[in-house]
Amino acid sequence: MTRSPLDLEISRAWLVDLAVGHEGPGEIVVRGGVLEAVNWLEGAEARGIKPDGVVVAPGFIDLHTHLREPGNEDAETVATGLAAAAHGGFTTVCAMPNSEPALDEPGVLARIRAAALAAGSPVELLAYGAVTVGRAGEQLAALGELADAGVVGFSEDGAPIRSAPILRSALAYAGALGLPIVDHAEDASLTAGAEANDGFVATVLGLRGWPAAAEELAVARDLAVLVDVLRDVPGARLHLTHLSTASALDLIRRAKAAGLPVTCDVTPHHLALTDEWVAGARRWAWEASGDPWADGALVTGPYATALRVNPPLRAPADAAACLAALVDGTADAVATDHAPHSEVDKAVEFGLAANGISGLETALGVLLAAVDAGRLPLLRAIEALTTGPAAVIGGRLRRASAGLVEGAPADLVVFDRSESWTVTPDCLSSRGKNTPLLGMELRGRVLLTVAGGRLAYEAAEG
C-alpha cells in the first residue's frame, strides 16, 4: 500500500460499496485525488482476501453531529470536530443547529462554513437549520432562507419540537422545500428531571426514571401529524433521530410498512451499550443479562457521567431492538449523536451532568464489535454509514453518490479490522473526551480517510 495525499493504490483489500450493492476482494487506484479505478478481483487474484482484514469503504456520513461552535468552543470547535470525523472515517457530517446562537438564520451557517474553511479540513460540513427562532419552539425560523443557503433539513435537536402545531407547520413548509424535519422524540412532560432509563438499574441506583413511553408518545404524535400534513403536502418528510426504544422502533416499522415517508436512525451507543453500564458493568448489550448485580458484571463504580446521554442508555431488550431495527432496515442509518462536552460539564454529580457522548471516533469500532459478535452483517453496517444516511439528506451531498465512484474525487475510508486500538483521551481528536469507552480496546483501526479527493486523516505508522 502506498499513501500519498493525492495518489494512492490499495491492492488486495476488501471493498464494500453499497451504491452497487457489492462487497468483495478488490483494489483501488487514486490519481490526483480522483478515484481512477475500482477493480473487483476474482478467482486466483482474489484468493486469501477476506473481509476481516483491510477494508475500503465509501467515506462515512454522520447525520447527527454537534460541533459546539459557535457558543461552546471549550467542548468542540468546527476544526476539532471535523478532525474527529476524519479520525472516525467520516467524510461528511451534518451539524445540529443547537449552537449559541442557534443556527436559525443563514448568518450562523456562513460562520461555521468560514470556520471549516479556515480549518482546512476536506471533510464536508453540512448543517441543519433550527425549526424555530432561537429553538424557542414558538415562531418558525427562516426556513426558506436557510434552505437557499444549503441546509439539509431542520431540527430542534437537543430538544423535541415542542408543539404539534409548530411541527405541523414545519413539516408542511419544509416538505415544500424538499427537506426533512428531524425530530428528537421526547415527550418532555414525562422526562422532567429524568436521569437514567426508567427501569431496574435506575430503581436500584435511585435515579429519576426516563420512561420509554416518553419516546413512544413523541413518535406517535409525530407520525400522526405527518399523516395530517401529507394530505396537503405530499413532499413532507420526517426523520426521527437517535431512537432508543423497542416500542418507538415498532411504530416506525409499522409506519414504513404503511408507506409513510418516515426514516430514522439509531446510535452506536444505544445499540451496543445498556443502562447496566450506569451501574458499573462494561459489557456489550448482546452480552448483558439485565441484572449486573447478580452475575458479577459490575467491574467499576456506578454513576459515570460519560454515560449520561439523551435519550438515556436503555435496557438490554431496547438495545437489542435498536440492533434488530438496523439489521432489518427499520433504521435507515447509524448516526453518532456526537455530543462533546468539556470536563467542567461532566466532572459533576450524575444528576447535574450534561447529556451527551463523544461518538464520531468510536462509532466504527462499536459497530464492528457487533459485526465481530455476529450480530450485524458488515455490509449492513457500512450501508448504515453511507448510502443509508445519504438517502435521508438527499441531494445535498457534495459527492454524486455514497459509493466508490470511478472518475469522481475520491471519498473513502480504509480501515483494518485485524488491528485494535485503545480509546484514550490523547488519541481522540475531539475536544470532548466524554466517552464511556475510554480505556477499552476497539477492533478496526482507521488507516486512512480521504474526503473530496484530499487526505483527511492518516494513521501514524505502526
Next chain:
Amino acid sequence: MSLVVDPAEAAAVAVSSVGAAPESEAVAWRHRHLLDVDRLSGAELELVMRTTDAMREVLARPIAKVPTLRGRQVTILFYEASTRTRVSFEVAAKNLSADVVNIAAASSSVSKGESLVDTVRTVEALGAQLLVMRHSVSGAPYLAAEVFGGSVLNGGDGWHAHPTQALLDLYTIRERLGGESQAARSRAGATTEGLLAGRKIVILGDLLHSRVARSNIWTLTASGADLWLCGPPTLLRGFEAWASRSSVAGRRFQVTTSVDEALRDADVVMALRIQRERMAEGLLPSLREYAARYGLTRERLALARPGALVMHPGPMNEGVEIAPDVAAGVQSVITDQVTNGVAVRMAVLYLLAGTQVPA
C-alpha cells in the same frame, strides 16, 4: 475487654470483643469507602454488627470516649438539611476523639457555585481524612470518592443509599429479635443471618423516594429476612421489577399495595416518611387519604405478631405515616434506632479509619 487504639487491629479486636462468638475468624474490613451496602457480604455485615457491639460497650462507660481517632479529622459535609444524622455522626466522631469539622452547604462557598470536586479537594487540603457526606443527587459520594484521598462515608445520597441508617436498622432488629430468645440466638450461632432468617420485615410507605428503603433492601435480604415492601402504587414504581429480577438467593423480597397482606404476621414494621411534595407531584391525593389507607395505626399493627417491632428512620409525621400512640408505644424501638445510630457510626468510622495508612 476494651478497645485498642491502633486502628490496624480494629477488625480483629472488634470481633474478639464479643468473646462468645463461636466462629470468630476475623473478617478483614477491606472497603476504603462506605458508599453503598449493595456489595457488602453477610460476613462484612456481621463484622459491622460486632464492631457496633464493641462501641455499645464504650457508650455504656461513665465517660463514653476512646482515643481511637485522636488526631484524625472527620469532615461532615452536608448538602441537605439534616439534624439527626449530622449530629449522630458528629457525636460518633467525637466519641472516637476525632477532630470534627462541620460544613453545611448553605454556609459554604457551595452557594457561590463551587463544584463538588473543588469542595472535596478543598476540605482535603484543609486536613480532612474521613469525609462524611450527604447530598441530594444520587451517586454524588462516588464522585467525591474519586477525588478524595481519604475515606468517604455516604451519609445519604438522593434516593439511592443511606448505608449507616440500614446498618443501624439491622443492628436494632438483630438486637431486639435476638433478645427475644437467647436459645434461638445460640442455635443460630448468633449470626445476623440466623436471627433474621424467615422473619417478616415490612417497609411501609414512600419507597420510590427512599434511600433508607433501598439500602435496607440489600442488608435485610442479605441477612435472610422475609422482606416486604408496601405502599401506594405510585410510590412503589419500579420495585416490582426489582423484586422480579432478584432471582438470586438472599436477594428476594415481596412487593404489595395491600397493607393487610404486608402486616399480617410481621415481626418488624418500618414506616417511612411521607413528604408533602408528593401531593403537588400528583403522586398522592392527600395526606389524609394516605393516613387512612397506609398509616401505621394500632389497629393495623394488631395484624402483626404480638410484640412486633415498630421502626421509623425519622423525622416522623405523626398522624400521617405513623399514629402517635404507635410511635410512642411499647413496641416502638424508634429511640433505640437513634441511640444505635451513634454506635453504628462509631463502628463504621473505626473500620474505615483502619483501612487508611496511619499518618
